[in-house]
Amino acid sequence: MNDRLSARQRVSGLCDALAARTGTDARDWFPVFKARYGMQVAFDAIKGRRGRGAVMTQLFTCCTAVDPIVCTGFAPQYADVDADTLSIDVDSANRLAAVDDLRAVMLQHTFGLIDDASSRRLASFARERKALVIEDCAHCVTRMARDGGETPLADISVHSFGVEKILPTRFGGAIWINPRLAATDPQLDADLRRHLGRLPRPTKRIGMVTRLYVNENRVLSRLPGGSGGALRSLLTNIGLYEPPIAESERRGRLAYGPMGMTPWMARRATAGIDALDANETGRRRVTAIYRDGLHDLEAVHIPGRILDGEAQPLLRFPLFAQDTPQAERIIASVRAVGGYAERWYRPELFPGVVDGHAYGLDTLDRSTVQVTGRLVEGAVSLPTEVGLDRAGEIVTAVRSAIA
Structure with missing residues (x-):
């Protein structure tokens, strides 16, 4: 073009x-x-x-x-x-x-x-x-x-x-x-x-590594021991792997200057938007299963707005344990049945920052963010891109973890 x-x-x-x-x-x-x-x-x-x-x-x-x-x-x-x-x-x-x-x-x-x-x-x-x-x-x-x-x-x-x-x-x-x-x-x-x-087009290298990303992850995830992580770091350092979050982006900086999008990215995004109805329908159904199956649990907090009206097509379904050990028990129980529960956003400014000063954390009055602190400590998020049967198993796993 x-x-x-x-x-x-x-x-x-x-x-x-x-x-x-x-x-x-x-x-x-x-x-x-x-x-x-x-x-x-x-x-x-x-x-x-x-x-x-x-x-x-x-x-x-x-x-x-x-x-x-x-x-x-x-x-x-x-x-x-x-x-x-x-x-x-x-x-x-x-x-x-x-x-x-x-x-x-x-x-x-x-x-x-x-x-x-x-x-x-x-x-x-x-x-x-x-x-x-x-x-x-x-x-x-x-x-x-x-x-x-x-x-x-x-x-x-x-x-x-x-x-x-x-x-x-x-x-x-x-x-x-x-x-x-x-x-x-x-x-x-x-x-x-x-x-x-007027943003410039991404470089040829970025165009290449973005196309390679999915296959690279498939290969790296199958390597034994810690070799996958080590190779991912090496590929990142030599510019052949584009990490979701660069090291500089945990220090208050961005890895590149602003850029537009390649035609390949645009075509993929357009196809994804064209398929959003089915995507969101599945997530709504899973969200509803979690909501209905967990709403009576007093040992965890589920954001109240999730319980109101029609289920929203959430990226992840959030719940908040009473403390971090309980959150970890829930995550382990859910992962044991094949549901990849996450720790979003624990720690704060996920996945955690290296230079707190760059983000103004060294002067932050923690008394002004007490709700945030409690949520961070117990954060658990459940996957919504799963089948309905698996969602039911995840509900059972959560309930068993806090029984």
Whole structure:
């Protein structure tokens, strides 16, 4: 394909698919190599327009959701989360409202759990302070919080197609810009669209290693002992393996500059979006099995919003044990029946950061994030991409682990 074509022309089919899925305009979607790099472009544009300041976010997340904040020079302001939504608690945000240079507030739909009511309250909090609402849809691609009608709530919405996300694509992401931003801040809107629309194409090496990723993992996972991990590290060091999280990304930096998407990534992402109905239907059914089978357990906490209304197509089903030993017993029991239970997000800023200073952890008042601390200690997440019979076995395994 002619390299003189713009990034938008190369991935126009993906933009059309995203727009059709979300009821938006294809012109407002901008595909990127990884969602974190799209966020980096957004924060750079915000800094250029409004100057440096604080971005309100949460510790119950992945470090790569905070890297774009700190690597562009913003100060992360950690609010506590609501144990029933796993997103920023508005009361906690109000207690931190002394921040007078707030530039943005992160609205994260952890595990794909979307609560429109609390999302609207958080958006109101942000807009009262003239801060942008940046929505993290990494776990719920194409599903977005809505206002009182059907209009997406956020100013900027970030979607990931990467490793251990809803789509089976392993790479790619997209940024959506709310068209109303053109009315409230036309210069920022123009800057965002210009920078995102002109991202360079990934290098040939990145194009190659992204294609190799699935087969590399298959081979490496079958090697005996610790040889698979050692070889993965070697391949990473010589640039022949693209890790989900680079070492630099645990130090408050990003591994590359912002890039667009290759046509191969775009085709895979488009196919994944075309198959989302079946994908989400399966996850809804499994979520409902977990919800119905575990709701009466008093020894664990299940976020309350999961219990309300129609089951959501969660990326993972979260539950929270009373302490870490109990969480580990649950994980071991579930894995024994073939369900790959996870520790997301234990430790905080998963999988844990190497340089706490880079993330502002050395000056954090822990009394302001006590709910987060309790959730981290007991975090367990159950797989939702399993068959219904296996989901039933996992319910039994959880119950037996805490009997």
